Amino acid sequence: MPATIDVAEPSSSAKGKAVIVAAPHPAKWKKGTAIIDFVLRLGAIASALAAAATMGTSDESLPFFTQFFQFEASYDDMPTFQFFLIGMAFVSGYLVLSLPFSIVAIVRPHAVGIRLFLIIMDTVALTLATSAGAAAAAIVYLAHNGNSSSNWLAICNQFTDFCQKVSGAVVAAFVCVVCIVFLILISAVALRRH
Template identity: 45%
Template sequence: MKGSTIEGGVVVSRRRKGVARGLSIMDFILRIVAAVGTFSAAVAMGTTNETLPFATQFVRFRAEFDDLPSFVFFVVANSIVCGYLVLSLILSLFHIVKSNAVKSRILLIVLDTIMLGLAIAAASAASSIVYIAHYGNPKPNWFAICQQYNSFCERISGSLIGSYVAAAILLILIIFSALAISRT
């Protein structure tokens, strides 16, 4: 009886390590996907501009991302989150090798939570401007500009998708790290 209990304990221990290693591998992959999402969101927003001719060839209307501080914040915040995600790949690789590391996982949970907050703040700020660009607001006489600046609006809307996907992945990463800690 005692031999089977010890053997059963060893099997359970190996299973827990296998689950923790699987979570670590998934953590690494998700960090890469989130980094690509924040990078593409920052690049798409940062390179967005459109020029429309007016009555003459010399008078033109131009829409650029840096005309609005919310969009500048969006680009900077997504760049910071992307940089963090790339740097955190080192710890993620460490967790694949040593799946029972707890202190570094706690550090990742704290930093991931901070980056999640930054990513959500940036995406939310940009979302409000994108909403007004699409629909306007008649009370203060803010007109929708997306009927004229189609390309500009498509790019800024698309960049929001990458940022929100990265924020969702950061939330999943926090949950994975907490699960991995509970398995050790």
């Protein structure tokens, strides 16, 4: 672990020279990326939580019913929406847990190990969030438009509130995806020089 050494080293010996020559500029730049990382991470958490909460509270009962059946739509009628909820819950849980690491990266802009850890975990989170969002989007599209060749009818004529909520959740998920993409780009740029 060379990273642990970098950090510990300067406090002991090299203070005198390095401060004068070139140190302040790259460190500032690094710190800037770490702060942007933290802010973007907050945005990603907010949108992931919004997506999960919106999906989780989406259900609607229609005001009429037959003898055998009341018409009701809820996210747990669709396995894809259940996957969406679980996936976004995982992503927001990971993002919350990653906040302390992001703070450490602000305090110690040159700790490479943390950046590397974050970029790897962010990539996994990106895959999860994207697949949850895209799968739900495919179903939402079907709910809005139906598909004539396979004879699947649009259900959004009846369940308007449900469809609106679900569409909102998908949009929030894609906002989260965009945030995580930028998180990865920033981490990659910050890893470049150290």
